[in-house]
Amino acid sequence: MLVKVYGSAVFGVEATTITIEVNIDKGIGYHLVGLPDNAIKESSYRIAAALKNNGYQLPGKKITINMAPADLRKEGSAYDLTLAIGILVASGQIQSDDVDKYIIMGELSLDGSLQPIRGALPIAIKAKEEGFKGFFLPKQNLKEAAIVSELEVYGVENVQEVIDFFEGKSTMEPAVFDTREEFYKTLDFPDFDFSDVKGQESIKRCMEIAAAGGHNIILIGPPGAGKTMLAKRLPSILPPMTLREALETTKIHSVAGKVKDAGLMNQRPFRSPHHTISNVALVGGGSYPQPGEISMAHNGVLFLDELPEFKREVLEVMRQPLEDREVTISRAKFTVTYPASFMLVASMNPSPSGFFNNPSASMTSSPNEMNRYMSKISGPLLDRIDIHIEVTPVPFDKLSEERKMENSASIRERVIKAREIQALRFLEYGQVNYNAQMTSRHIREFCVLEEKSKQLLRSAMERLNLSARAYDRILKVARTIADLENAADIDSNHIAEAI
Ligand SMILES: Nc1ncnc2c1ncn2[C@@H]1O[C@H](COP(=O)(O)OP(=O)(O)OP(=O)(O)O)[C@@H](O)[C@H]1O
Numbered sequence: 001m002l003v004k005v006y007g008s009a010v011f012g013v014e015a016t017t018i019t020i021e022v023n024i025d026k027g028i029g030y031h032l033v034g035l036p037d038n039a040i041k042e043s044s045y046r047i048a049a050a051l052k053n054n055g056y057q058l059p060g061k062k063i064t065i066n067m068a069p070a071d072l073r074k075e076g077s078a079y080d081l082t083l084a085i086g087i088l089v090a091s092g093q094i095q096s097d098d099v100d101k102y103i104i105m106g107e108l109s110l111d112g113s114l115q116p117i118r119g120a121l122p123i124a125i126k127a128k129e130e131g132f133k134g135f136f137l138p139k140q141n142l143k144e145a146a147i148v149s150e151l152e153v154y155g156v157e158n159v160q161e162v163i164d165f166f167e168g169k170s171t172m173e174p175a176v177f178d179t180r181e182e183f184y185k186t187l188d189f190p191d192f193d194f195s196d197v198k199g200q201e202s203i204k205r206c207m208e209i210a211a212a213g214g215h216n217i218i219l220i221g222p223p224g225a226g227k228t229m230l231a232k233r234l235p236s237i238l239p240p241m242t243l244r245e246a247l248e249t250t251k252i253h254s255v256a257g258k259v260k261d262a263g264l265m266n267q268r269p270f271r272s273p274h275h276t277i278s279n280v281a282l283v284g285g286g287s288y289p290q291p292g293e294i295s296m297a298h299n300g301v302l303f304l305d306e307l308p309e310f311k312r313e314v315l316e317v318m319r320q321p322l323e324d325r326e327v328t329i330s331r332a333k334f335t336v337t338y339p340a341s342f343m344l345v346a347s348m349n350p351s352p353s354g355f356f357n358n359p360s361a362s363m364t365s366s367p368n369e370m371n372r373y374m375s376k377i378s379g380p381l382l383d384r385i386d387i388h389i390e391v392t393p394v395p396f397d398k399l400s401e402e403r404k405m406e407n408s409a410s411i412r413e414r415v416i417k418a419r420e421i422q423a424l425r426f427l428e429y430g431q432v433n434y435n436a437q438m439t440s441r442h443i444r445e446f447c448v449l450e451e452k453s454k455q456l457l458r459s460a461m462e463r464l465n466l467s468a469r470a471y472d473r474i475l476k477v478a479r480t481i482a483d484l485e486n487a488a489d490i491d492s493n494h495i496a497e498a499i
């Protein structure tokens, strides 16, 4: 008998439905066709054991399985459950006409229990788009798939529950989850707050500007100055995630198999990979392509603490995604793209010993050491960081001060207002949402200077020997400073602060 069942393959952050035909005929053998990888080819062993241990069997006949579309490579062990159900129906061990109305996915253990899958959210989105009635998947992935409404999502623990459902012996109910309501109810902000940081008013101002315009920022300062402390507090002043952003980011985490219990993410991600990270782990890739840290940080913050400690080539591979806000990974037969729009926050000591130009420091670095240290960070990378700021340690009397500092919530209010102005400004410009994303064309249109500001900028460029890229950066940052003041035009004060 010939039976059709459906699974799904994930490429990048999108899913494609896979039609699986199972035919059982006279003869003997287990034949899989349609570009399956080794993990799928090995499925027969897992399926045989899982069925046996639940009182069913792999029929001793000729089983032919065809996975379509044939030109798409199918990977991994998540089709075990799909194949098992197909075989049970095709061999008459289950009587059901409904299996083709559902997407069925999960990796089988030998006892018939299910292991989690990757990409449950994109698969659920596709299933709904294509009019499937429901989606069976391992219980561990239930919350992420249930984000999709108008799709019956069933989280199951073992193959028996699925069999019972199709035989009409089950009272299992689909998961109900009101995405919108849950999202706004649980919208959450990080525990770290700027009110913990004593003094450092000017640095906090820089962080506010960075957050308001989405500018990348690097904090340069000696050990203990509070760089890590400040960076960790940046997400607390970013605007709350929109539902659309939350979906985008959760999709990426779903593809990486790293969605937390809550399902839809309600906080901007803050990723701080260690400096020993590999290229692939940072930007994504691998033989089964997976999103890297820069994509896990999509719509949030990527924090590279101690920037010069990262391997130079690791930082180099990040340059293109920083510009494009996505990363494309090419393989012989396909390419995948992962979104990677994040705010880069970096920190570094001014020299390997941590001290620079500080006569009171006992340890200073030789010029050679300094050169080697700085050469790890390429100019083009630094050019993509709009705000460079020096952090000096706060003096003791500030640290011990009892005065209450402004908290993150009130800083965030100003940031949100400035972002609203930018959203309006770039309404017709599609790809651009905030000032940091402006291209030179936008800069020419939105950062027009009056004569006084022009002169100020000109003399600063000459005196400080600034590059053309630095010129653009100053204009972008000045635009954000003006937006924080709700000023339509950039004036010389804005330019001066930006410089
Ligand atoms: N402005 C501040 N207000 C309150 N505490 C501070 C401040 N600056 C530093 N500290 C304290 O000093 C500790 C060290 O700061 P932090 O780890 O952020 O320094 P760092 O600049 O990242 O140093 P390193 O270069 O060694 O990584 C913090 O955990 C915090 O307790």
Ligand SMILES: [Mg+2]
Pocket (backbone or CB within 6 Å): 227, 228, 229, 305, 347
């Ligand atoms: Mg630190």
